[in-house]
Amino acid sequence: MHDHNSKNILRKKMTRAAVKSFFRKISASIDAPISSHRYRHTLATVLVNNVSNIRIAQEILGHSSIEVTAGYVEADHATMAMALNKASAIMV
Numbered sequence: 487m488h489d490h491n492s493k494n495i496l497r498k499k500m501t502r503a504a505v506k507s508f509f510r511k512i513s514a515s516i517d518a519p520i521s522s523h524r525y526r527h528t529l530a531t532v533l534v535n536n537v538s539n540i541r542i543a544q545e546i547l548g549h550s551s552i553e554v555t556a557g558y559v560e561a562d563h564a565t566m567a568m569a570l571n572k573a574s575a576i577m578v
Contacts, residue, residue, distance in 0.1 A: 530558035535565055 500508070505522050513520050526547060533543035534555075544555040 527558050527560060530555060531560045531562075534559045 509520055509522055509525070530543050530547060533546060534540050537543065540552055540555055540559070543559070544552050547555060547558070549555045549558075
């Protein structure tokens with residue numbers, strides 16, 4: 487069952503100008519360039535790695551399919567090694 491209020495918060499729209507302004511301010515505050523597109527890749531990766539549920543990441547990001555979300559997730563070597571260690575422990 488979905489909480490109606492949380493669904494509305496997740497679907498709240500920002501204008502393009504507001505998004506650009508938001509990321510300009512963040513970039514200035516950390517003195518490094520960051521784009522909304524890079525942020526979405528990072529958010530997808532953090533969600534999948536920490537929540538371990540690509541379906542939740544898909545909903546939060548508003549993607550039409552899990553395949554789209556999977557394309558945003560960037561696998562790092564440490565996370566892959568940890569997943570293999572967990573899988574091998576289960577299979578033994």
